[in-house]
Amino acid sequence: MIASIIVDNLLTAPVIAFVVAGLATLVRADIRLPEPLYAVLSSYLLLAIGIKGGRALGLSESAELWRPLIAALALGIITPLLAFALLRRVGRLDTINAAATAAHYGSVSAVTFTVALATLEASGQSVEGFLAGLLAVLEVVGIVVALALARDRGSSDGWTEALLEVIRGRSITLLLGGLVIGLAVGDERLAPTDPLFVSLFTGALTLFLVEMGVVAAERLRDARDAGWRIVVLGIVIPLANGAIGAAAGSLAGLSTGGTAVLATLAASASYIAAPAAVRIALPSASPGLYVTASLGITFPFNVILGIPIYLAMAQVLT
Amino acid sequence: MIASIIVDNLLTAPVIAFVVAGLATLVRADIRLPEPLYAVLSSYLLLAIGIKGGRALGLSESAELWRPLIAALALGIITPLLAFALLRRVGRLDTINAAATAAHYGSVSAVTFTVALATLEASGQSVEGFLAGLLAVLEVVGIVVALALARDRGSSDGWTEALLEVIRGRSITLLLGGLVIGLAVGDERLAPTDPLFVSLFTGALTLFLVEMGVVAAERLRDARDAGWRIVVLGIVIPLANGAIGAAAGSLAGLSTGGTAVLATLAASASYIAAPAAVRIALPSASPGLYVTASLGITFPFNVILGIPIYLAMAQVLT
Amino acid sequence: MIASIIVDNLLTAPVIAFVVAGLATLVRADIRLPEPLYAVLSSYLLLAIGIKGGRALGLSESAELWRPLIAALALGIITPLLAFALLRRVGRLDTINAAATAAHYGSVSAVTFTVALATLEASGQSVEGFLAGLLAVLEVVGIVVALALARDRGSSDGWTEALLEVIRGRSITLLLGGLVIGLAVGDERLAPTDPLFVSLFTGALTLFLVEMGVVAAERLRDARDAGWRIVVLGIVIPLANGAIGAAAGSLAGLSTGGTAVLATLAASASYIAAPAAVRIALPSASPGLYVTASLGITFPFNVILGIPIYLAMAQVLT
Amino acid sequence: MSSTERQLLTIIAEAVLEQRLIDLVKRLGAKGYSIGHVRGEGATGRAALDFAGPSVRLESVMTDEVVDRVFEALAADYFPHFAVVAWVVPVRVARPERF
Amino acid sequence: MSSTERQLLTIIAEAVLEQRLIDLVKRLGAKGYSIGHVRGEGATGRAALDFAGPSVRLESVMTDEVVDRVFEALAADYFPHFAVVAWVVPVRVARPERF
Amino acid sequence: MSSTERQLLTIIAEAVLEQRLIDLVKRLGAKGYSIGHVRGEGATGRAALDFAGPSVRLESVMTDEVVDRVFEALAADYFPHFAVVAWVVPVRVARPERF
Ligand SMILES: Nc1ncnc2c1ncn2[C@@H]1O[C@H](COP(=O)(O)O)[C@@H](O)[C@H]1O
Numbered sequence A, B, C: 001m002i003a004s005i006i007v008d009n010l011l012t013a014p015v016i017a018f019v020v021a022g023l024a025t026l027v028r029a030d031i032r033l034p035e036p037l038y039a040v041l042s043s044y045l046l047l048a049i050g051i052k053g054g055r056a057l058g059l060s061e062s063a064e065l066w067r068p069l070i071a072a073l074a075l076g077i078i079t080p081l082l083a084f085a086l087l088r089r090v091g092r093l094d095t096i097n098a099a100a101t102a103a104h105y106g107s108v109s110a111v112t113f114t115v116a117l118a119t120l121e122a123s124g125q126s127v128e129g130f131l132a133g134l135l136a137v138l139e140v141v142g143i144v145v146a147l148a149l150a151r152d153r154g155s156s157d158g159w160t161e162a163l164l165e166v167i168r169g170r171s172i173t174l175l176l177g178g179l180v181i182g183l184a185v186g187d188e189r190l191a192p193t194d195p196l197f198v199s200l201f202t203g204a205l206t207l208f209l210v211e212m213g214v215v216a217a218e219r220l221r222d223a224r225d226a227g228w229r230i231v232v233l234g235i236v237i238p239l240a241n242g243a244i245g246a247a248a249g250s251l252a253g254l255s256t257g258g259t260a261v262l263a264t265l266a267a268s269a270s271y272i273a274a275p276a277a278v279r280i281a282l283p284s285a286s287p288g289l290y291v292t293a294s295l296g297i298t299f300p301f302n303v304i305l306g307i308p309i310y311l312a313m314a315q316v317l318t
Numbered sequence D, E, F: 001m002s003s004t005e006r007q008l009l010t011i012i013a014e015a016v017l018e019q020r021l022i023d024l025v026k027r028l029g030a031k032g033y034s035i036g037h038v039r040g041e042g043a044t045g046r047a048a049l050d051f052a053g054p055s056v057r058l059e060s061v062m063t064d065e066v067v068d069r070v071f072e073a074l075a076a077d078y079f080p081h082f083a084v085v086a087w088v089v090p091v092r093v094a095r096p097e098r099f
C-alpha cells in the first residue's frame, strides 16, 4: 500500500519538478530560476494558503477548532524537545547546536505543507481548511520552545529580538494576512480572485519546487561536512515527529487527510523562519549544521518519501 | 443606500487586502511583498487596462467618444485649478507647494481607477470601455495645467523636461501601448491572452493592493508632519473633484457606471507620474507634502470610502 | 495566399505587441517592462515549452522520432555552414567574425519557435509535440559546428569552456528539465498545472514580446554601424535556412505544421546561448556585429514576415 | 602595474536624477561611469524620496579637472534642492588613457 | 571643491544583520548611510550564509571619531560570531557638516 | 582600530566574465570577494554588451602582492578583448590576517 502511495505522490508535477531540478544540480547543470522568482513565489504561496485557510475557516464551526488547536500546541512543545534529546544523545551535539537545530524541527515548513495538500488533492482526499491556521501557530511555538532550552542553559542574548523577528516576519504575516483576507471577504466574493489564488496554485508550486530542488541539492553537498549522524537524524526526527503528529491528529478528531497534513507539519523542518531567528538568538551555533539538516536532508526526504508515509500513518490511525 | 454600497465595496478582495496590509504595517508587522513584484504588477495592470480599453474602443462608435473626451479635458483643467485654490486658501501653502500638490490632484491614479472598475464589476454595473483612453488624457493634462500655474509665477525650470518625462514615461506608454494592441488585435483574436489579461486581473489587483496598503500606511505616519490642514484637504479635494467629475460624466451622457468611474478619476490623485514630474519641474517643493497627501491620505480615502460615494453621486445624477 | 497568412500572423497578440513596443521604442518612448520580468518570462517560456514537448513525447511512438532527429542534426550542420559561406563571400567578414555570426544562425531562437507555435495554433494547425526536443538539439549543434570552423582556423581558446557554457546553461537545462518533467508526470497528472503552463502561455508570450520589441528596436538602431551587407544577410540567411528546413521537414515526414516549425527553427538565429558562447570562445569577434544581426534584423524579420513565409513553404512542400 | 592616479567620484542621489547625472558626468568629460542602486538615509529623510524607487549610486573614475567640474556643477544645480551626496578618492589605474 | 576629509566605512555582512548595522552606525553618530546588496565568499564559506538572501553592503561617510567607535562595536559584537568584513578609506567631501 | 593597510581592488566587467573573474582572484590569492551588479558605459559602448545582463562589479580586499598578480593577469588575458576596467585604493582594515 505504501509503495503505491509513494508512487502517487512521486508522480505529481511538483515532486517530479523537485527531483529533476535536484538531479540537474547534482550534475552541475544550471537549472536555477531567476532570483526574484524565489521570493515572489514564496510570498504568493503563503498568501494563497492563508486565503484558502481563512475561506475554509469562515465555513467551519468554531467548536471544531479547539481540539486541533490544542493538538498543535502540544506538538509545538513535544516535537522540539524530542528533536533536542535526539540531537544531544544520538547526534552528540552540544547544547547550543542541539537547541538551534531543534528549533528547526519544532517549527514547520510551509512548502512541505503545501506539497502535502497538493498530493492529497491529487488523490482526492479532503483536508480541514483551518489547518493553515495551525501552521502559523506551529511555526512560532516550536522555535520559542527550542530557544528557551538554550536560554535556560544561559546562552541566548537576542532572545526577544529573535522572537519579534519571527512573529513580525514576512512568513507569519503573509499567512495570517491571507487568513484574515479570506475570512473577511468570504467564499463568494473571493471568486474573482480564484484564477490567481486557486487555479495557478499547483503550477506555482511546481515552479517553486524547481528552485527548491536546486537549493536542496546544493545543501545536500554540504552533508558530508555535517557528518553521518546528522544525516541519519535528518530522517529519523521527521519520522518520529510525524508519527506523533499523526497520533495527535487522530486524537483531535481530524479526518484522514487532516491527520496526514498535521503529521506532515510536525515532521517538517523550518528553513526560513527558524534559521533567521536562530542566527540572531544563538549566533555561535553553526548554520552549516542546521540549514544542512533541515534543507539538505529533511526537506527532500519529506517531499519524496515522508509525505506518503505520513499519509499511510494517518490511514492506519483514523 | 451609501452604507450598503460602502460595505459592498469594502468587502471586495482588493479593498480588504489593502486594509489588512495597511493595519499590519501600522502595528509594525512586515507584510511587504518582494520588491520586484511592485513594478511587475503595476506594469501588468497598466497594460491590461490598456488592452481592455482598446478592445472596447474597437467595438465603440467614434461618435460616442467626443463628449466624454471634452468632459475629460475640462476636468483636466478644472480639477487642478480648484485644488490649487483650496491648497492656497485653506491649506495656506505657498505658490510652489500649492502648484506641486495641485498637479497630483489634477492628474489621476490608475490603481484607484482599477479598484473602481473591480468594484463596479462585482456589483454588476457595466462601464464604457473607452474610459481607459480618458485615463491617459487626464493623467497628462492635469499635470500640465498645474505646472503652468507655477511657471506663470516664474519658478519652474525643468518644465519641458518634466513634461516629456510624463508623456514618454512608462505609465502613459504602457497604457497607450495596451490600447493600440487591444485595438489592433481585436476582440476575437485576443481570446488566447484572456487567461493572463482578463482572468488574473482581480487577483493581481488584490496582490498589488497588499503592497499599496504597506506603502500608504508608511505615508500615513508622515501625515502628522504635514499638518491637519493637508489631512483635511486630502479628503475635501477628492470629494469636490469627484462631484465635478460625476457632473461632467452625466453631462457627457455616460452610463451610471461610466459616470462613477469618471468621478473616481477626477477625485483620484496621482502618486507616480505627478511626483516624478514635479520633482524635476519644481525641485524646491516638498515631496513630504505632496506624496503624503496623495498617497497617505487621498489614496486610502478613495479606495475605502470615496469610490462608493462617487458611485452614489453617479446614481443620483444619471 | 502568403499575404493572407502574413496578415493572420501579424494580427496575433504577440506579434502586434512586438510591433507596437518596437515602434514606441523607435520614437523614444519608454515601454520597457521591469527588468526582472524579462528573465522570469524567458525561464517560464522555456520550461513550459519543455513540459509541453515532454507531454507530447509521452504520447508519441519512438519510431516516429528517428527521421526528424536526423533531419535536425543535418540542419545543425548545414545551416551554420551555409551562413558562414554567405557571411564570408557576400558579407565580406573575416573568418572569426563570420564563424561567430554563423554560430548564431546555426543555433536557434526559442522565442521565434514559440511565436510560430502560437501562430499555428491560432490558425488551427497541429504540430508534432516532440519538436521541442529538436529545439534543444539544434540549439547546441549549430554552435558547435560554427565554433569548429573558427577553431580549425586556429583562433578559439575557450572552446570547451564555451561548449560547457551552452550545454549546462539555463536555456538548455530548463528546456530539457521541462521535457523530463512532462514525460515523467504524464498528460493526465499534469492537468492541475495547466492553468499556469498552458492557459497563460500566449499571454506570457505577448508580454515577453513587448520586451523583445524594445530590445530589438534598440539593436536595429545599431544596424547602421553594422553595414548594409549585414542587414541584407540578416534577411537572406533566414530565408535560405528556412527553405532548407522546410525541405528537411517534409523529407522527414512531418505534418505541414511540423514542417513549418522546423523551417522556422532552421531560419531562426540565437540571441542568448550563441552570444554567450561566442563571447567566450571568440572574444575578438565583434558583438556589435552578431548581436545586431540576430536580434536587430533576423528576429523581427522572422516574427513579422518570416514565419508566414515558412508556413507557406511548408504548405507547398507537404 | 603602473601607478597612475585618477579620481574615483561616487555620487548617491535620488532616483529621478539618474539620467541627468549620467548626462552631467559625460558632458563634463568623464569617459565612463557605472551605476548601481542603493537605499539609505541622510539629511532628507528616507520616506520623502523613495517613491521613485531606490537611489542611484554612480561611480566614475576621472581626471582631477573633470572631478572639479562635476563637483562645481553638483554644488550649483543639485545640492540645493535634491537629495545628493558625493565623495572623491584617489585611485590607481592601469591604462590611464581610458579615464 | 573644498578638500575636507572624512572616512568612508564599508561593511559587508550577512543578510540578517541589515537592520542591526543600520541602527549601530546611526546610534554611534553617522549622519547617513547607503545600503546595497552583494554576494561573495570569505572565511565563513558561502553556503552557510546565503539562505537569508544576498549580503548587505553598507557604506557610510563619517568623521574619524565615529569610524573608530563603529569599529570597536563591530569587533566586540559582530566579528566573533557573524560573517562581517569592514574597511575604511579617507575621502574628500563637499559640505563636510553633512557627514 | 589597528591601521593595517590592504588594497581594495574593484573590477567592473561584462557579465559573461563573472565566474572567470571569481576564479582568477581566488586562484591568485585573494581570501574573499564580493560581487554586485551595475550598468554603465565606457570605451566599448553600452549596446554591444548588455545582452548578457548587467555588468559585474567585483571588489576584493587583498595584499599588495595579490593585487599586482591580478592586475598582470587582467592585462594579459582580459584587457585586450573584453570590456573590463579596474582600480585600486589602499584601505585600512581590522583583522588583517583575513585579507
Ligand atoms: N554619510 C553618508 N554616507 C553614505 N551615504 C549617505 C550619507 N548621507 C547620505 N547618504 C546617501 O545619500 C542619500 C541622500 O542623502 P541626503 O541628501 O543627505 O538625504 C541618502 O538616501 C543616502 O543613501
Ligand SMILES: Nc1ncnc2c1ncn2[C@@H]1O[C@H](COP(=O)(O)O)[C@@H](O)[C@H]1O
Residues within 6 Å of the ligand: E012, E013, E014, E038, E039, E040, E041, E042, E043, E044, E045, E055, E082, E083, E084, E085, F030, F031, F032, F033, F034, F035, F059, F060, F061, F062, F098, F099
Ligand atoms: N577580502 C574580501 N574582499 C571583499 N569582500 C570580502 C572579503 N572577505 C569577505 N568578504 C565579504 O564578506 C562576506 C563575509 O565574509 P567572511 O566573514 O569572511 O565569510 C563574504 O561573503 C564576502 O561578501
Ligand SMILES: Nc1ncnc2c1ncn2[C@@H]1O[C@H](COP(=O)(O)O)[C@@H](O)[C@H]1O
Residues within 6 Å of the ligand: D030, D031, D032, D033, D034, D035, D059, D060, D061, D062, D098, D099, F012, F013, F014, F038, F039, F040, F041, F042, F043, F044, F045, F055, F082, F083, F084, F085
Ligand atoms: N571611467 C569609468 N568609471 C567607472 N566605470 C567605468 C569607467 N569606464 C568604464 N566603466 C565601466 O566598465 C564597463 C566596461 O568598460 P569599457 O571596457 O570601457 O567599455 C562599463 O560598462 C562601465 O560600467
Ligand code: NA
Residues within 6 Å of the ligand: A079, A104, A105, A106, A107, A108, A109, A142, A241, A265, A266, A267, A268, A269, A270
Ligand atoms: Na516540525
Ligand code: NA
Residues within 6 Å of the ligand: B079, B104, B105, B106, B107, B108, B109, B142, B241, B265, B266, B267, B268, B269, B270
Ligand atoms: Na484627479
Ligand code: NA
Residues within 6 Å of the ligand: C079, C104, C105, C106, C107, C108, C109, C142, C241, C265, C266, C267, C268, C269, C270
Ligand atoms: Na537557425
